[in-house]
Amino acid sequence: VIETDLGDVLVQLFEYELPSYQLAPGVHFHPSQITNKIKEKYNVDVEPNGPAIVSFFRKTHRPKILNANISLTSANAVAADDGSIVLVENEGNISLLTRLPPKHIVICGISKIVPTVYDALLQVNMQERWNTLIGSYISFIRGPSSTNDVYGQKVIGMYGAQEVVIILVDDWRTKAVKENSFLKEFLHCISCKACNYVCTASRAVGNIYASKMGLGACGIIKDYIHNGIESAVKNGLFLCTSCENCKNFCPVQVDLPKIMRELKKIAVSKNLAPPPLESYLQNIKTKKNPFK
Incomplete structure (x- = not known):
């Protein structure tokens, strides 16, 4: 299978490194990184600038589209x-x-x-x-x-x-809703990726707050559905700040912060909260102050 979207072509070129943004998955690669990879794979010298790189991939991939069955x-x-x-x-x-x-x-x-x-x-x-x-x-x-x-x-x-x-x-959709009623709202998502623009965690750490299922809260939620709560925690569940920017900016008002809170509850019930948060919790219980 050959990717044709340039961002996905770049991600494929870099051996499927996680994208930095869903609608422009290769935007974090510096032009010199891209041209070095082109040299390594195709043995072709390309100038490290946008027009030259676009021209190269247009010439290499357009014939593949024309000849596809x-x-x-x-x-x-x-x-x-x-x-x-x-x-x-x-x-x-x-x-x-x-x-x-x-x-x-x-x-x-x-x-x-x-x-x-x-x-x-x-x-x-x-x-x-x-x-x-x-x-x-x-x-x-x-x-x-x-x-x-x-x-x-x-x-x-x-x-x-x-x-x-x-x-x-259908994949995960029907099964997820049956097992977790709070996920029903997630099916209203129209995949516009607007939530990634305003997410404080995504802006701070990029694709560290992500899974192979996607970036940001949506990627973490899908990771939970496919791989369980342990994987969701590993990929950044607790990086969500519950700032609600995503909910306020969502054109269909999907309450992603609410879903993330439900997942955090599941994680805490299984003793999967990160150690610093456990320490804060114990301090609150014993000293009425999270930082003492």
């Missing part, structure tokens, strides 16, 4: 009434991937389903209004390309994809 994308939203797939992007790679390969496979969570195309458009509008990264392209895909121009006969597959498949993934 199958493309994989996610979706920003899927309309239940007619199956429309909505995709937002900046780079133009998704537009090429959804048109050029004969088969386009969409893999997305069931929480991406909305009732109508209008609802899907509202969701895209919310994602962009609360974000500083505005998409250059918005695509609505209802099915494979087709033409009726030969004697009125409909033929599937003209210039675009001949087959479009949607795979809806």
Whole structure:
């Protein structure tokens, strides 16, 4: 599988180092680091600046898109009434991937389903209004390309994809909600990543407060769902300051601080709180002051 989003290409180049920000996963790599890696892997000298690096990867990856037989994308939203797939992007790679390969496979969570195309458009509008990264392209895909121009006969597959498949993934969603009712609200998340912009912990320590499931509180919550409370604690559960910036900035008002508090309760009940916090707790109980 070949990544085409430049940020993901850079993360892949650096052997899947954790991203620093979900919408720009490779933004923390210095241009000289990138060009050194390019030299190491491709034996090509590239100037350490944005335009030169972008030009290099455009030349190496565009032919791979043109020659691909199958493309994989996610979706920003899927309309239940007619199956429309909505995709937002900046780079133009998704537009090429959804048109050029004969088969386009969409893999997305069931929480991406909305009732109508209008609802899907509202969701895209919310994602962009609360974000500083505005998409250059918005695509609505209802099915494979087709033409009726030969004697009125409909033929599937003209210039675009001949087959479009949607795979809806439940994965952790239903199970998590059944086992932990406080996680139901988490399914309202529209993945705009606005919470990462204002998170005090993420701004302070970056991808130290993260898991392989994602950055910040969302990444920690998903880590708990997949790997348990021990892993969530290890990856920074207690770095959350409960400042509620994420809740106040969230376009759908998901109460991430409340969910994080519930996870902290579970951790404390299993004696998994970090030692300094245990010390503060004992000081409060015995001396009425956490710092004595």
